[in-house]
Amino acid sequence: MSDLEKDPAELIGTGDCEGPALEMLEAREVVLGRSTTVRRLLPNKNRRMVGAWCFVDHYGPDDLTQRVDPYDVPGERGMLVPPHPHTSLQTVSWLFEGEIEHRDSVGSHAFVRPGELNIMTAGNGIAHSEVSTPDAPPTLHGAQLWVALPDSVRTTTPPAFNAYADLPELDLDGAHATVMIGTVAGVTSPAPAYTPLVGADVTVDPGRRLELPLTPSNEYAVLVVDGSLTVGTLAPGFGEMVYLGSGRDAVELVAADNGVRFLLLGGEPFAEELVMWWNFIGRSHEEIVAARNAWQTAIATGDPRFPMVPGYEGDPLPAPPLPATTLKPRPRSR
Secondary structure: OOHHHOOHHHHOOOOOOOOEEEEEEOOEEEEEOOOEEEEEEEOOOOEOOEOOEEEEEEEEEEEOOOOEOOOOOOOEOOOEEEEEEEEOEEEEEEEEEOOEEEEEOOOOEEEEOOOOEEEEEOOOOEEEEEEOOOOOOOEEEEEEEEEEOOOOOOOOOOOEEEEEOOOOEEEEOOEEEEEEEOEEOOEEOOOOOOOOEEEEEEEEOOOOEEEEEOOOOOEEEEEEEEEEEEEOOEOOOOOOEEEEEOOOOEEEEEEEEEEEEEEEEEEOOOOOOEEEEOOEEEOOHHHHHHHHHHHHHHHHOOOOOOOOOOOOOOOOOOOOOOOOOOOOOEOOEO
């Protein structure tokens, strides 16, 4: 009997999963910025990370044809996230449809488009904005993901922005994949990663069975963004994510009659405990407080840790109040 043929209860523990698993991760709806509702898959109440992936938002497809100028609050549609800060992480922006304008505090100005990877490395501090421009395409559908940086580089790596318009692709039996980051079936992306990491956009033809090669030392998850599939006893549909654990050299997926498109996310299990609050990642309550104070100072009078975003017309996003309790480091799963 294969791992995926077993009762899922036999495969799911209450702590870190060492070995194969089969676990549906439920999304919760969150309002992002002023006008975009996203489905948040990570952090999840039972599982906070997959490899170094620590944050997964899936949004759209949203019809923008009824929106007015997105810089006007009444009736606005699309992405409108004012300048906001990040620490100790990488943001990974990936679109299936649409376009988003990106600006950041290191002076980058770019347009995120389907099939093009935009990856921003925060280091000790960076700020950026994400906006749907007035002439953006009529539909917006994408994913915003964070990667936790390991302690060895998280405050010393310089803030940076990289864009890749020509990513490696591979054809599997009845399937096609774009390798966003890391390596899949021997094909490697040029995008920077600081821990063993995998991200790929995979499309499988209707009704086809795919034997997807994996790396046993990595843990994986699949996020369905169009259609549906079957993996073991689970049948995730649009906006649902299945955690697969580690210890596999392959996984068998079966596309539904309407086909399927999904993100494959994975990486070596991230052993460090994180403190995540708002847009910051740290290792202690004190680090988060210091980052928040620096951002609030940057808004008021300027702070070298978080330069303002050049070219953005409008006010930056202030940090919310800190909770009354001390923020504590959390493991990658419950």
